[in-house]
């Protein structure tokens with residue numbers, strides 16, 4: 001270990017005893033992102049498969065609207081009525097749902113929406129169910145707030161699906177459920193029946209259902225079910241970061257039950273006042289850019305199929321075929337039991353950045369990687385070739401666990 005690393009560890013230990021508050025896990029992927037920045041500064045080309053962000057960038061129409069706004073708009077605190085109305089219309093046209101615009105609250109992305117909901121709807125000590133593997137911020141944010149994440153182990157053999165029976169098997173007391181469909185990191189999509197059975201358990205056990213719908217619009221078969229189609233009491237969280245290709249603009253929204261509008265509006269304004277004004281102007285334009293956005297989704301599908309075919313051909317196991325989002329979550333247990341070091345070596349040796357499974361699953365994630373395939377056409381061939389060549393060259397672990405029966409890849 002270097003002297004710098006040793007003193008950083010010591011500083012961290014000193015900070016734990018010196019400051020009040022709660023330590024939570026960092027995203028390990030953030031460390032990979034810093035290494036990516038260092039490599040780019042050294043003049044290396046990196047194919048970015050670590051963060052879940054479309055490399056195609058925001059649509060030109062949205063960017064042009066934002067540039068115009070910097071000239072014409074005083075850029076005050078704004079909650080755009082036009083954008084809220086457009087979001088309400090989206091629920092009608094996409095899901096056939098009539099949503100009162102008053103139920104839509106704008107946020108600076110899905111992340112602040114999660115903080116708001118976890119704070120406003122649960123008390124210290126409350127228990128909230130999440131899937132494992134799952135998005136790390138659920139677990140970490142709940143912990144930061146003194147709430148407890150209760151993890152349900154999801155299995156590739158059953159397509160990483162959470163069922164009503166699994167939820168019902170969690171011992172009382174339990175106050176909430178976070179469900180994500182399509183899910184990060186697996187791309188698993190829940191069908192209407194699954195939502196119905198989860199909703200029935202939530203209703204019977206008086207649990208609040210929070211549905212993270214950030215990957216809606218990015219599906220490779222049937223469109224994703226909105227929780228509100230099945231459960232009118234669900235809290236829906238969505239964002240412009242993924243389908244709308246606007247991650248850095250920091251904009252999202254919640255749809256909340258009528259009797260929670262006042263409570264949640266108070267939390268949002270106290271915590272954040274309003275989301276970025278320019279982002280709201282740009283997002284309004286992004287809504288009407290379906291041709292370009294759907295072209296991106298068609299590209300992700302092509303990327304998914306290409307990667308799945310290439311990685312199955314070299315014996316990567318337990319490869320679940322994602323039905324949505326833009327990630328492959330792959331089992332590399334025959335090659336490593338330290339996914340972080342594996343990602344770091346892969347990055348150094350090939351210039352391909354990936355996310356270690358430990359972010360998504362503290363129990364089994366040391367044997368998994370997540371690959372984001374939201375890449376441009378010019379990047380996917382290089383990514384596929386580079387991954388296949390490098391993975392094939394890695395020695396097999398002598399004490400590797402034996403493979404489970406694979407669930408896929410199945411086709412859509």
Ligand SMILES: Cc1ncc(COP(=O)(O)O)c(C=O)c1O
Pocket residue numbers: 052108109110111112135180183184212214238239240241247251252
């Ligand atoms: C499942 C899930 N929820 C929420 C977020 C946070 O997204 P946002 O950029 O809207 O804060 C992400 C980001 O990757 C995600 O994957």
